[in-house]
Amino acid sequence: MILRSAPASPFGRKVKIAAALLELGATLRSVDADTTDAADSLRRENPLGKIPTLVLDDGTTLYDSRVIVEYLDHLAGGHRLLPAEPAHRFRTLTLQALADGFTDAALLMVYEQRWRAEANRDARWTAHQGDKIERALGALEAAPPNGDIDIGHVALACGLGYLDLRFDGTWRATHPRLVTWLEAFAAAVPAFAATAFKPS
Incomplete structure (x- = not known):
């Protein structure tokens, strides 16, 4: 999976920490995005042109950080960072x-x-x-x-x-x-x- 983000993004950081806590960090490759560059593929991956955006192996994209974290939690078996009760x-x-x-x-x-x-x-x-x-x-x-x-x-x-x-x-x-x-x-x-x- 590819995480489109930027090094200073607090929301990209949230996803990276969540992935680490869920032991999914190795499945995530971070690729910097330039939200101001009209030529950056980010605008095709996320019509809002915002980060973070997660590109799945089949090309499907997920955004924003809350959706991405919920997906990662699901991959890790569920209810790890998002309690069930x-x-x-x-x-x-x-x-x-x-x-x-x-x-x-x-x-x-x-x-x-x-x-x-x-x-x-x-x-x-x-x-x-x-x-x-x-x-x-x-x-x-x-x-x-x-x-x-x-x-x-x-x-x-x-x-x-x-x-x-x-x-x-x-x-x-x-x-x-x-x-x-x-x-x-x-x-x-x-x-x-x-x-x-x-x-x-």
């Missing part, structure tokens, strides 16, 4: 949605800086996205996840990792319980360090 499953899916949501907000803040000329940047829009991140981190600081590692934990770790990468880890000063949680996750999941993007 309903209450646990929906807690996990809600945590994943919260983590993916604040990561999306962070990406939008980065894109505002990267894609708009300085004179056209909207401070209110940026603050609106920043507020989403702060509310999410506040809720997670009050009650960090516990129990066995599931896809919610993976999504949260990748989101926090993205804040470290793009926002210099400023979240750490005011969220000590999440810092401790992330340290424990990193110690338990070697794939977290292995998938970290290191800018040159």
